[in-house]
Amino acid sequence: xxxxxxxxxxxxxxxxxxxIARRAxxxxxxxxxAINRVPTVDPQLAKRVWKVVDELGYYPNxxxxxxxxxxSRIFGLIVSEFTNPFFPEIxxxxxxxxxxxxxxxxxxxxxxxxxxxxxxxxxxxxxxxDGVAILTFGMEEALLEHLRYRKVPLVFVDVGPNxxxxxxxxxxxxxxxxxxxxxxxxxxxxxxxFVCGPLHLKSALARRDAFKACMTEIGLSPDLIVVGDHHMExxxxxxxxxTQQSERxxxxxxxxxxxxxxxxxxxxERDIKVPEDLSVVGFDDIRLAEFIIPPxxxxxxxxxxxxxxxxxxxLNEVVSDPAAHDPRxxxxxxxxxxxxxxxxxxxxxxxxSSKREQRRRAL
Amino acid sequence: xxxxxxxxxxxxxxxxxxxIARRAxxxxxxxxxAINRVPTVDPQLAKRVWKVVDELGYYPNxxxxxxxxxxSRIFGLIVSEFTNPFFPEIxxxxxxxxxxxxxxxxxxxxxxxxxxxxxxxxxxxxxxxDGVAILTFGMEEALLEHLRYRKVPLVFVDVGPNxxxxxxxxxxxxxxxxxxxxxxxxxxxxxxxFVCGPLHLKSALARRDAFKACMTEIGLSPDLIVVGDHHMExxxxxxxxxTQQSERxxxxxxxxxxxxxxxxxxxxERDIKVPEDLSVVGFDDIRLAEFIIPPxxxxxxxxxxxxxxxxxxxLNEVVSDPAAHDPRxxxxxxxxxxxxxxxxxxxxxxxxSSKREQRRRAL
DNA sequence: CGAGCGAGGGTAAACGTTTGCCCATATGCA
DNA sequence: TGCATATGGGCAAACGTTTACCCTCGCTCG
Numbered sequence: 092x093x094x095x096x097x098x099x100x101x102x103x104x105x106x107x108x109x110x111i112a113r114r115a116x117x118x119x120x121x122x123x124x125a126i127n128r129v130p131t132v133d134p135q136l137a138k139r140v141w142k143v144v145d146e147l148g149y150y151p152n153x154x155x156x157x158x159x160x161x162x163s164r165i166f167g168l169i170v171s172e173f174t175n176p177f178f179p180e181i182x183x184x185x186x187x188x189x190x191x192x193x194x195x196x197x198x199x200x201x202x203x204x205x206x207x208x209x210x211x212x213x214x215x216x217x218x219x220x221d222g223v224a225i226l227t228f229g230m231e232e233a234l235l236e237h238l239r240y241r242k243v244p245l246v247f248v249d250v251g252p253n254x255x256x257x258x259x260x261x262x263x264x265x266x267x268x269x270x271x272x273x274x275x276x277x278x279x280x281x282x283x284x285f286v287c288g289p290l291h292l293k294s295a296l297a298r299r300d301a302f303k304a305c306m307t308e309i310g311l312s313p314d315l316i317v318v319g320d321h322h323m324e325x326x327x328x329x330x331x332x333x334t335q336q337s338e339r340x341x342x343x344x345x346x347x348x349x350x351x352x353x354x355x356x357x358x359x360e361r362d363i364k365v366p367e368d369l370s371v372v373g374f375d376d377i378r379l380a381e382f383i384i385p386p387x388x389x390x391x392x393x394x395x396x397x398x399x400x401x402x403x404x405x406l407n408e409v410v411s412d413p414a415a416h417d418p419r420x421x422x423x424x425x426x427x428x429x430x431x432x433x434x435x436x437x438x439x440x441x442x443x444s445s446k447r448e449q450r451r452r453a454l
Numbered sequence: 455x456x457x458x459x460x461x462x463x464x465x466x467x468x469x470x471x472x473x474i475a476r477r478a479x480x481x482x483x484x485x486x487x488a489i490n491r492v493p494t495v496d497p498q499l500a501k502r503v504w505k506v507v508d509e510l511g512y513y514p515n516x517x518x519x520x521x522x523x524x525x526s527r528i529f530g531l532i533v534s535e536f537t538n539p540f541f542p543e544i545x546x547x548x549x550x551x552x553x554x555x556x557x558x559x560x561x562x563x564x565x566x567x568x569x570x571x572x573x574x575x576x577x578x579x580x581x582x583x584d585g586v587a588i589l590t591f592g593m594e595e596a597l598l599e600h601l602r603y604r605k606v607p608l609v610f611v612d613v614g615p616n617x618x619x620x621x622x623x624x625x626x627x628x629x630x631x632x633x634x635x636x637x638x639x640x641x642x643x644x645x646x647x648f649v650c651g652p653l654h655l656k657s658a659l660a661r662r663d664a665f666k667a668c669m670t671e672i673g674l675s676p677d678l679i680v681v682g683d684h685h686m687e688x689x690x691x692x693x694x695x696x697t698q699q700s701e702r703x704x705x706x707x708x709x710x711x712x713x714x715x716x717x718x719x720x721x722x723e724r725d726i727k728v729p730e731d732l733s734v735v736g737f738d739d740i741r742l743a744e745f746i747i748p749p750x751x752x753x754x755x756x757x758x759x760x761x762x763x764x765x766x767x768x769l770n771e772v773v774s775d776p777a778a779h780d781p782r783x784x785x786x787x788x789x790x791x792x793x794x795x796x797x798x799x800x801x802x803x804x805x806x807s808s809k810r811e812q813r814r815r816a817l
Numbered sequence: 818c819g820a821g822c823g824a825g826g827g828t829a830a831a832c833g834t835t836t837g838c839c840c841a842t843a844t845g846c847a
Numbered sequence: 848t849g850c851a852t853a854t855g856g857g858c859a860a861a862c863g864t865t866t867a868c869c870c871t872c873g874c875t876c877g
Contacts, residue, residue, distance in 0.1 A: 107833055118857045123835060131855060148600060153580045154517045154526065155833035159862045163517065173546040174741060182545075183536040186563055190573055195581060198561050200549055210553055217516045218558060237511060323745065352745055359747050378537060382686065382715055384722050384747050470863055481827045486865060494825060518863035522832045 106149055115143045126151060157219065165195045166405050167215040167223035169208075169230075172200050176349065176377040177394065181226060184398035192406065194221075201227050212237055222246070222405035226397075228294050244408030246401050248423075250293050258404040258419040260397065262294070264301040267390035267425025268344070271372045272305040274388075274427055275342045279436040280370060284315040284340035286329040286350050295321070298346050298374060315340055319350045326353025334361070341369065341436045348373035348380050348389055355383065355432070366434035376428055386430035397423055469512050478506045489514060520582065528558045529768050530578040530586035532571075532593075535563050539712065539740040540757065544589060547761035555769065557584075564590050575600055585609070585768035589760075591657050607771030609764050611786075613656050621767040621782040623760065625657070627664040630753035630788025631707070634735045635668040637751075637790055638705045642799040643733060647678040647703035649692040649713050658684065661709050661737060678703055682713045689716025697724070704732065704799045711736035711743050711752055718746065718795070729797035739791055749793035760786055 112119040117136060124132045125140035143149075157163040168185055170178045182198070189196045197220055199211040208227075212234045215223050222244035225235075229250065238245055239256065246258040253259070275283050285302045288295025299316065306313035317332045319325030326345060330353075333340055345351035351373035358365050365371050365385060373380055373389035380387040400421045407419070475482045480499060487495045488503035506512075520526040531548055533541045545561065552559045560583055562574040571590075575597045578586050585607035588598075592613065601608055602619065609621040616622070638646050648665045651658025662679065669676035680695045682688030689708060693716075696703055708714035714736035721728050728734050728748060736743055736752035743750040763784050770782070 108835095109833080119834080120836075120857060120859095121855090124856085127835085133855070136856085148603065150576065150579045152521070152582060152833050154521045154582060155862085156835075157862090158515075158517045158521060158833080158864090159835045161862075173542045173549070176542075176741075179536045179539075179542055182561075183563060183565075186536070186561065187565075190570065190577075195560060195577065197558060198545075198549065200546060202546075202550075207553065213513065214553075214558065216513045219515060219517060240511065356745070356747060378539075379742060379745070382719070382742070383745070384719060471865095472863080482864080483827060483829095483866075484825090487826085490865085496825070499826085515863050518832085519865075520832090521834090521863080522865045524832075 106147055108149075108151070111140065111143050111147065111149055114147070115140045162221055162409075163195075163219045164193060165197050165218060165220045166402070167197045167199065167211075167218075167220040169199045169201060169211050169215075169223060169225045169227055171227040172202050173198075176379050177347075177375055178226070180378060180394035181398040184395045185224070185402055188399065188402040192402075201230075203229075205231060208234055215243070216241060221409050224401040224405060225251070226401065228292050244405055246404040246408075248294075248397065248401070249297070253418050255418050256408070258408060258421065260400050260404070260421045260423050262297070262392060262423045263425060264294075264297050265304065267374070267392070267427055268298065268301040269305040269308070270427035271344055271374075271388075271390050272302065272311075273309065274429070275344070275370060275372065275433065276309055276311065278342075278370065278433060280340075280342040281311060281436070282315065282338060282340040282342070283311060284317065284333055284343045285313075286317055286319040286326060286343060286345045286354065288319060288321045288346035288350070290318065292321075295346055302344060319346060319353075321347050322349055323353030323356065326350035326355075327357040330354045330357040330361070330363075334363075342372070342433070343369065344372045344374075346374055348375045348377045348387060351387055351389065351432075352379065352383055355387075366432050368437060370433040370436075372427075372433060374425075381430060385432050388430045388433045389428060390425050391428045392423065392425045469510055471512075471514065474503065474506050474510065474512055477510070478503045525584055525772075526558075526582045527556060528560050528581060528583045529765070530560045530562060530574075530581075530583040532562045532564060532574050532578075532586060532588045532590055534590040535565050536561075539742050540710075540738055541589070543741060543757035544761040547758045548587070548765055551762065551765040555765075564593075566592075568594060571597055578606070579604060584772050587764040587768060588614070589764065591655050607768055609767040609771075611657075611760065611764070612660070616781050618781050619771070621771060621784065623763050623767070623784045623786050625660070625755060625786045626788055627657075627660050628667065630737070630755070630790055631661065631664040632668040632671070633790035634707055634737075634751075634753050635665065635674075636672065637792070638707070638733060638735065638796065639672055639674065641705070641733065641796060643703075643705040644674060644799070645678065645701060645703040646674060646705045646707060647680065647696055648676075649680055649682040649689060649706060649708045649717065651682060651684040651709035651713070653681065655684075658709055665707060682709060682716075684710050685712055686716030686719065689713035689718075690720040693717045693720040693724075693726075697726075705735070705796070706732065707735045707737075709737055711738045711740045711750060714750055714752065714795075715742065715746055718750075729795050731800060733796040733799075735790075735796060744793060748795050751793045751796045752791060753788050754791045755786065755788045 108119045108122050112122045115122065117140065121132060121136060122140050125137040166189065186196055197215065197218055199214060201208045201211055208231055216237065220243065223238060224246045226248055242256065244256060248260040249262055251257050251259040285299060287299045303313040317329045319329045343354060345354060351371050355365050355371055358369060363369055373387045376389045376391035380389050400423060404421060471482045471485050475485045480503060484495060484499060485503050488500040529552065549559055560578060560581055562577060564571045564574055571594055579600065583606065586601060587609045589611055605619065607619060611623040612625055614620050614622040648662060650662045666676040680692045682692045706717060708717060714734050718728050718734055721732060726732055736750045739752045739754035743752050763786060767784060
């Protein structure tokens, strides 16, 4: 990245490998080899080539390169929506890794629209990506066929088909949810509700089932469940439903953080104090979770880890023999992170010194 | 996007334009023309070509196409960090437009690291993008030279050099900030503070200057200014500094929303009630602003609008004669959006019925 | 009825790389 | 000294498109 572009500014002619070859008085083959650091090329010559390259500010044309090499060094990344707070961290991590490994990333969002999914897939194929990470929850099966057909390596989270050439990241929901449930139980909560995500989402069902299992494990009723939508609105509605119950829950576990945030927002409107009157636990640990007031106790499903795993999975597929090998699966764990949206259940709180006061003094 | 890939699944041979030509019994030229909907091609033939294309699930290789056409149909988008809540909306809108216009977007973040900026620029050049939107606030001048040198159309927000071939989006900070200041003044605030952004950012300075001007306009002291960093931490520190003042401000205007959110977080810790004890106004109107408790009154600088303008600007550069034309500039307005983080100044509030009560009843 | 013309399809060159293959030179060994 | 063998560089063929140019046909019009 020499500053030499000024000197060559008059130059308007094509700046390609041939021009470099001409000026360095070597063949294009040598230029190519020098640039790609093939060790057999004479250091003397290489230096001469690099000098010209720097002087002219030459950058190889990646398109021509991929054309002949048959590899584009592009990974596709399909998400639902960028504005979904679950994704920014993932995109950032993915890009960090891309830069590190000399890959580009082709970003695409489905915005839950079948037409957009189709165009996403088409774009991936047209640009000849070397692999696609599909991080949207729910994808038309038929479209995947198009990618599989072309032997494009794929990686899914949770929902991928169990076939060769497709890697899957399996999320262990149970682990984090058990921690959450037991944390609430330890705070003397017995009526613990769950706000579920949309029922057509595998990942939402998996979370709900984990909740049920973990409640049953410790002898609590797993039936206080209302359905949300993984958005704020669903959380707000959920709170309203829950407060209409004959016996209100004292704690709520939400299927994702946005739900919890909506629920807390509605609680604020109705003067229900979190955590004094109601303990709230989220799921995902999006960035926002620690910005909210009070900071949200939530089950972390590390987005960095997820992105890293996905990227590595693609990289593995690329280097390894693309022919039939075992369907690979990776595991992603979840863990509770404690913040300040949970407290002792209201009925017992009076017995001990105010948790909130304790905390405040601790600061 | 026919489902025909199953039938051809056995087929492992190259699926290129020649294969299509062979099967449709025409030349590659005709295939190319048919696919690109050149009107002179016989409809009969075109239909035959399309049939084969659909049957085989053929997608043209974009790399080969760009190579010969000299246009990649890729726009670069350089941002500071994806995790910065200012950007998701922008990225989403940019991608929506890209899909609409058959462009790809090459996403790159600088994470405020000169090395990354350099690699961003290199990647843009190597992939031969047709234009770059630089939405990071602050960019090494020398690197831009590399892009300008190659006549890559550029669009900046605010900080771009005023030269041909570079479009600029000028933000009218004054408008929104005046509305904010006057809104606070109307609520009887007289001691209004400003939390500035990092002093090396042009956009931060512009906001500060607008604040000063607007305060002076209405005869208030414009000197209650502390320096933040456009992050939560800066906002938290700022509140601490402000409360140490002999005479505390009753309202604070922040240089961006994250600052305001940090400040409100600190206020929560110190039991300073927003808006009862302190009115807070943000800047940007990131998505988060309306999720926070209380929802943040802020100056909106529409991210969708910004993205749309940037994209359109690039499109304009591409279609218009790339030779020297006037440096184009676009304008982006700002406007106050009222939410619930502002209220009558404390000393006067007792005189009227509680604003908060009024609001609550209104729900 | 023949020349001219226009419409439409085919041939092949070009885009900017990588890399298999071959050749020239230098080197080692007998 | 002469031959076998490395060593390193050049030539040119790919990669998969688009498109300038040419050719052929069928029509029109004189």
